Amino acid sequence: KQEVTQIPAALSVPEGENLVLNCSFTDSAIYNLQWFRQDPGKGLTSLLLIQSSQREQTSGRLNASLDKSSGRSTLYIAASQPGDSATYLCAGRGAGSYQLTFGKGTKLSVIP
Amino acid sequence: EAGVTQFPSHSVIEKGQTVTLRCDPISGHDNLYWYRRVMGKEIKFLLHFVKESKQDESGMPNNRFLAERTGGTYSTLKVQPAELEDSGVYFCASSLRDRVTSGANVLTFGAGSRLTVL
Numbered sequence: 001k002q003e004v005t006q007i008p009a010a011l012s013v014p015e016g017e018n019l020v021l022n023c024s025f026t027d028s029a030i031y032n033l034q035w036f037r038q039d040p041g042k043g044l045t046s047l048l049l050i051q052s053s054q055r056e057q058t059s060g061r062l063n064a065s066l067d068k069s070s071g072r073s074t075l076y077i078a079a080s081q082p083g084d085s086a087t088y089l090c091a092g093r094g095a096g097s098y099q100l101t102f103g104k105g106t107k108l109s110v111i112p
Numbered sequence: 113e114a115g116v117t118q119f120p121s122h123s124v125i126e127k128g129q130t131v132t133l134r135c136d137p138i139s140g141h142d143n144l145y146w147y148r149r150v151m152g153k154e155i156k157f158l159l160h161f162v163k164e165s166k167q168d169e170s171g172m173p174n175n176r177f178l179a180e181r182t183g184g185t186y187s188t189l190k191v192q193p194a195e196l197e198d199s200g201v202y203f204c205a206s207s208l209r210d211r212v213t214s215g216a217n218v219l220t221f222g223a224g225s226r227l228t229v230l
Contacts, residue, residue, distance in 0.1 A: 004154070034218070043116065043203065044221035089155070098143070098168060100219070102155040 002027040004092055006103035013080055014111050021075040021106045023090035028068045034100070035064050035075050036089040044089065048075070052095075080110045114138065116222035118204050124228045130192040133225045137186070137206030144187050145207075145219065146179060150200035158202075161187060194229045201226050 003026045013019050025033070032051045036044040048057045048064040050073070056065040063076040073090055087107045091100040117136040125131050137144050146158040158177070159169040163184035172179070176195070181187040191198050205219040 036221075041223065043223040044205075044219075046218050046220070049218055091155075098145070098160050099157040099171070100147075100155075101157075102147075104154045 002101040004103040010107040012109040023073040025092045031093045031095045038087045118222035122226040128193045133189045135187045135204030141206035143207040145205045147203040199229045
């Protein structure tokens, strides 16, 4: 059974800093891994999706990596802005399944 | 393009009552999912429709929960009778049809329906 862990649960950084959010998963037979952003009272917005055959994906200031052998994924945010403040969730999809297994998320606060 | 719409945004009911949550997916999305987040826990899968057919309902907690997707368009999730532990945020998501063995499957989530059972 897949388990996804995100550490830390909360993170506060000054504006302009580069930061890394961590996600670990127990089952390396992963089909893909997605990073989502959730703003208060809003739904989840997909940020990046990494297929099992890929090592990383980039979108603007965001870069996500996937290391299946170690069961880890990271989301790198460059030059953080106050608008990046949100909860970031990672979710893994197992091979042969449509189910996503989510971590509890990391609540990011970027201080102006 | 309209996103995934969920209604109501918040429902407060008494234990033992019935609540029906509705999800309107993005037009043309064959895949529809229900997920739930109870306080302090991670978001968990409930079930998956492909058009009007239940593809996987292994995450449904018990038989007090009934999901339907008549006509393969919108979906409803009924809780009857509601219990205290059913409180949480119920998310709906949809995606285009794909095969598990090929292609990505980016889900679009709705804003969620918050259910409070007193």
